[in-house]
Amino acid sequence: GSIDDLGELRGKRVLVRSDLNVPLDGATITDDGRVRASVPTIKQLADAGARVVVTAHLGRPKGAPDPAYTLEPVAERLGELLGQDVAFATDTVGASAHETVEALEDGQVAVLENVRFNEGETSKDDDVRGSFADQLAQLADAFVSDGFGVVHRKQASVYDVALRLPSAMGGLVAREIEVLRRLTVDPERPYVVVLGGSKVSDKLGVIDSLLEKADKLLIGGGMVFTFLKAQGHEVGKSLLEDDQLDACRRYLDQAVERGVEIVLPTDIVVDTAFPSDDREPQPVVVPASEIPADSLGLDIGPDSAAAFVAALADARTVFWNGPMGVFETAAFADGTRAVAEALTKVTSSGGLSVVGGGDSAAAVRTLGFDEAAFGHISTGGGASLEFLEGKELPGVAVLER
Ligand code: 3PG
Numbered sequence: 001g002s003i004d005d006l007g008e009l010r011g012k013r014v015l016v017r018s019d020l021n022v023p024l025d026g027a028t029i030t031d032d033g034r035v036r037a038s039v040p041t042i043k044q045l046a047d048a049g050a051r052v053v054v055t056a057h058l059g060r061p062k063g064a065p066d067p068a069y070t071l072e073p074v075a076e077r078l079g080e081l082l083g084q085d086v087a088f089a090t091d092t093v094g095a096s097a098h099e100t101v102e103a104l105e106d107g108q109v110a111v112l113e114n115v116r117f118n119e120g121e122t123s124k125d126d127d128v129r130g131s132f133a134d135q136l137a138q139l140a141d142a143f144v145s146d147g148f149g150v151v152h153r154k155q156a157s158v159y160d161v162a163l164r165l166p167s168a169m170g171g172l173v174a175r176e177i178e179v180l181r182r183l184t185v186d187p188e189r190p191y192v193v194v195l196g197g198s199k200v201s202d203k204l205g206v207i208d209s210l211l212e213k214a215d216k217l218l219i220g221g222g223m224v225f226t227f228l229k230a231q232g233h234e235v236g237k238s239l240l241e242d243d244q245l246d247a248c249r250r251y252l253d254q255a256v257e258r259g260v261e262i263v264l265p266t267d268i269v270v271d272t273a274f275p276s277d278d279r280e281p282q283p284v285v286v287p288a289s290e291i292p293a294d295s296l297g298l299d300i301g302p303d304s305a306a307a308f309v310a311a312l313a314d315a316r317t318v319f320w321n322g323p324m325g326v327f328e329t330a331a332f333a334d335g336t337r338a339v340a341e342a343l344t345k346v347t348s349s350g351g352l353s354v355v356g357g358g359d360s361a362a363a364v365r366t367l368g369f370d371e372a373a374f375g376h377i378s379t380g381g382g383a384s385l386e387f388l389e390g391k392e393l394p395g396v397a398v399l400e401r
Helices: 033-047 072-082 095-103 126-137 171-184 204-210 224-230 242-258 302-312 334-348 358-366 382-389 394-400
Strands: 013-017 051-055 086-089 109-112 142-145 167-169 191-195 216-219 261-263 267-271 284-287 296-300 317-321 352-356
Touching: 013 033, 033 051, 033 072, 033 171, 033 358, 072 086, 072 109, 086 095, 095 109, 142 394, 167 394, 171 317, 171 352, 171 382, 171 394, 191 204, 191 302, 204 242, 204 382, 216 302, 224 242, 224 296, 242 261, 261 302, 267 302, 296 302, 296 334, 302 334, 317 334, 317 382, 334 352, 334 358, 352 358, 352 382
Parallel strands: 013 051, 013 142, 051 109, 086 109, 142 167, 191 216, 191 317, 216 261, 317 352
Antiparallel strands: 267 284, 267 296
């Protein structure tokens, strides 16, 4: 059900699972998109008089407290965006959590420390996860699942806790599902998918299912070098997943059989080292078939960017996941910028453009695009891919049970 189905919330303690997993540079948030996306539901609950207890993860700490992954700066940012004080508990289910929650008044908000500081959160053992979920459930009278980016994880704060408290789907999860469903149920054609990011292995399932649904598949980013190698090209020091070469060859063959056009870059921007603070980038454009042995690919080249833009020109539905290059460095941002711009044109001509994935969402914002120029910017990376694959999302299924 939705939050309205939870009944009167005044005075109730409501545990909200948000996805506040933002990119950080030290303690500085480099893209607060996920925090902003989490505000409406938290505000809705606070305005209804609930005592709001937010639980979330940051990064992948190893089931124990790790100061590098504290949620404290994120809680602070949430307070700024909400325009009200946000209390912070220095543990997730311990003494600090209990004291902090007990001190809440109606309409006030607290954030619990990184839920992944507890091994029970991500344990594969149902009992271990379950007893941690029991502890989380003790802190609240109801649960709202609003972290779309984590609904594909069968974890205590996403799945098990929903079995223990009256539970509802937050507006963010509901909206994400509604838009992504438009990509899977009868998408308007041509339907073009752009995939980038570093790993082919993260995208295997989605490529399988997209080869049955999309009209064109454009591939860039770090994952493209495994495809180029699969075509017989040398890729120098570029990212390469040797164990995925067969999968890439299979996809290239299947695409031909199914009449899906796979567009790979024909030129690449390379350098002899990955960008770092103590070295000026020295970008060089080379043919994709001639990447020098001492170089690595860091962006798609200008001819490829133009070809991608042309392939997107008549698209009516576009899903884009994963940057085309190391967009954080200006010298390697052009491919990502060109794709983003092409998506804005799809939107302005009345088509549906969806940006999925933490990195591509961060890319469009850090490159200065107006979020409104896209049909939808998903807060989910893996979650949006698994949705498109047609996989059951545990954090959604548990609410619909
Ligand atoms: C994400 O960044 O995609 C979500 O926050 C999930 O994080 P995870 O991949 O570490 O589970």
